[in-house]
Amino acid sequence: MNRLPSWVILTLTLAFLIGPFLIIIAAALSAGNSLAFPPQGLSLKWFIKVFTIESFRASFGVSMFLAVGGTLTALALGIPASYAMTRYRVPGAEAVRLIVSSPIIVPGIIVGLALLRYLVLPTGIGMLTALFLAHTALVLPYAVRVVSASMENLRTDMEEAALILGCTRFQAVTKVVLPNIRGGILAAFILGFVTSFNQVPVSLFLSGPGIRTLPIDMIAYMEINYDPSVAALSALLAFLSIGIILAAERFLGFSKYV
Incomplete structure (x- = not known):
């Protein structure tokens, strides 16, 4: 009872x-x-119809490009930054962490509006470029935080031993540090990919004719059509996200990093 x-x-x-x-x-x-x-x-006809809608196929390609490309770029920036902040006494390291975290602290609508007003309109850059920069900035905090946590848990004497045995600093990082934190790097990639792919507020401001992410295209589709194809696509995306997270937990122990 x-x-x-x-x-x-x-x-x-x-x-x-x-x-x-x-x-x-x-x-x-x-x-x-x-x-x-x-x-x-x-x-099952609406699940089949999803694959016949041209706009969904095009916007899916845009979302995949942004999610994969933006996350890889964020990792390329975040891994060296994480290494510097965990291995050296960087002046203002806490301020840097706060600045890097700002894209996930500030509401997405404000970030999107600010980028549109102060980046896209003054410079005239293309919407795809603006979306790429925005998604990279949004994913960067996850890359820095997850990779930093992995590096903090890595024993520094392993790297020091590699240096004593004749490795250069670069060789010690590539042959000792990175292989030992690959689980954290993959976890950061998966977290960044899912975050970028499902991003709505920032993408809403930076989408334009012919350039839409899949979530924005789904919203636009529902303004004209009210059939279950959007529900079918939502279910497929949910299954995709769940599958990615379960695979990451099974093979990487995803919950250890987030």
Whole structure:
């Protein structure tokens, strides 16, 4: 009897978290022509239709480019920064960490508006370039924080031993440090990829004709069409994200880094 309240609370919590996802899946399986719950019959036709919509295919390519390219660029910047802040006494290191974290502290709408007003409009750079820079900046805090945590847990005497045995500093980093923190680097990449791919507020301000990320294209599609294809695409993206996270947890112990 004493356990009943705990089970009730757990059940309500799971229903709150998983319930919307189950509703979206049910709506995506509807045989009807409008987005509704409960579904009007069962059919997979909307899952099939998702792959026939040209705008979804184009915006998926844009989102993949931004997620992969932006995350790799953020790691290229974040790994040296993390190494410097964990291995050396950098003046103002805490201020640097705060500045680097600002893209995830400041609301995305403000970041998007600021980039549009003070970067895109004055310089006239293309929307794709602006999106790439924005997504890189948004992912950089995750790269720095996760990689820094991995480096702080790495014993410094391993690197020192490599230096004593004749390695240069660069060789010690590439042959000792990076191989030993590859789990953290991969975790940072996965976290950055998922964050970038699902980004909405900043992308909303920096999207333009012919250049849209997939989440923004889904919003635009729903303004004209109200069929279950958006629910089907949402379900597919949710399964993709869940699969990536489960694989990362299985092979990397993802929860150790985030």
